[in-house]
Amino acid sequence: MSMFVVGGESLIDLISKPIGPDGKRELVAKAGGSPMNCAIALAKLGGDTGFLCPISRDSFGDFILEPLNAAGVKLLLRDRVREPSTLSVVTDDGKGNPRYAFYREADRAFTRGGLIAALPADLTLFQIGGFCPIEPADAAVWLDVAREAARRGATISIDPNVRPSLIADMDAYRRRLDGFLDLAHIVKVSEEDLHELDAGKSLDAHAAALLGRPNCRLVVITLGAEGSLAFSAAANARSNIFPATPGGDNVGAGDTLMAGVLTWLADHGALSPAKLAGLDAKALGDMLWFGAVAAGINCSRIGANPPTRVEVEAVLRAR
Template sequence: MLTVLGELVVDLIPDHAAGAGPEGTAPRFVARPGGNALNVAVAAGRLGHPVHLLARFGTGPLAANLRRHAELSGVDLSGSVDSRDPVSLAVVGLAPDGSADYGFHVLGAADWQWTDDEVAAAWPTGSRALHVGSISSWTAPGCDAIAGLAERLHRDGTALVSVDPNIRAALAEGFGNTAAEVRTRLDRLLAVADVVKVSAEDLAWLEPGTTDLDEAAQRWADRGPGVLLLTDGGSPLRIARPGRPLRTHTPPTVTVADTVGAGDSLAAGFLTGLLEAGVTTRPALDDLDDEVLDRIAADASLVAALCCTRVGADPPTRAELDAARR
């Protein structure tokens, strides 16, 4: 069982086909469920893997849509928390190549308010992996409770810990955060991570001036995780392990609708692949054969590519993945 802990976000995605009104000043948007944690959990659920989502469901007219979206994908919500705080909102801008830019409306939102007691009560017995990341993992006050859980699991060796920084610069350098604080909070998580997924865009913020992605991937792997995945859009996925040669995988070429949720889909595909291969402990991860790892990474890359062919965070089902693989 995989457990995902983090935020729920309503993504307002532009509907370019609908136009922007007679004066061009009234663009139309479609409200779609999103957020790192919800996207990862839904992607895992659609792949048929047992998954728990630990989230704080806020209030507002779109809150029920988020819950229903998870339930339709088979996600277990029994450990989630009902909150009187508002739901997070992101207004998405899309470039011609489908890449996304975000404007956030998240002041006082439910996602950042985790407490130690809530996290302890929510953690499901028997889960063998925890995935955390993005805004909730580096925003106070809830980030401390999330880091505490990750540290306990690492210390006990009862579950793999997966971390995705998923930096959103507008919130990492505002919204009560400073860049130094965010880096310190992420360092705490990375110190206990078994799997790390980081993007070239994340690295550009975390380590300004980084130009050699091969060197960066290997250096990050040597910090402690068993596997480091470095994504770079449609460029090859870098797969680094401590003390081993760097490996790469070229993602399939697809017609991109947008890239919303692609990284989250890749994380879900990779983690479910590990768990289904019987990798539920750090020793098992360290002993994993490179060829098996390559197959898992290839499947994860295909999951992400299929998500890119559709608008919003809309990952494929297991049947769709199997058909694309064939």
């Protein structure tokens, strides 16, 4: 069975929601963070999943543990830290897309030795992203962890989830991110990520540049309501979204889609670099659609709440 390990932050999303017709709003606490959402989604889709992230001893840390434990995610760092839980305040940009402000503490309370010691000896895939490349010292540590995972035979995937509000120097951030992109076999990015990294390039040009890096074999680009794209050395494909039931939001959509992509690849024995490079248009389309269904179900709910494997397969059977 494939062993997934996800490295990166967990946090508390304080999500703004209306509470009446006069425009008043309240903040509702949800456990989240891009890597944590992905780990939960992988586990709920049936994957043996470990999460590499410090968890605070505070009451928010208890709250963070609830969905991880409920999904069956294995906590690879067992000792909780005294730093307070990281907070993210999530508001709406008026178009249904989330906007974030971050207050970081516990997610940075790690050491290089502690993270590497917690890595399983045998892992199939190491997924990294979110905040990992943002701070220079953190990026150096996480890059060493990813290198060690690769040395142990893991396929490396990254979802940078670019957060301009956290990045003081975009050029320096791009240089740090380059180290991760050069190591990764799978790169998932949003159209917004690519715009922040280089607004002058087309999506096709971005995909070609990523596939031209030393190890990259698969690129997935999410387009919001316009669906998603996938590129391998052999082919490319596009998928529509799976329309969400009204009443939800987009928090965790990209993380859930990424988990769906990785799950589909594992199910089809296609996580090795050689298999990734050879994915044809049909395989890429099927892979994206599996991820789209998972993401669409998530978007029918408030906050990140990925579906189970049973829920995804029920949709696939019905269409």
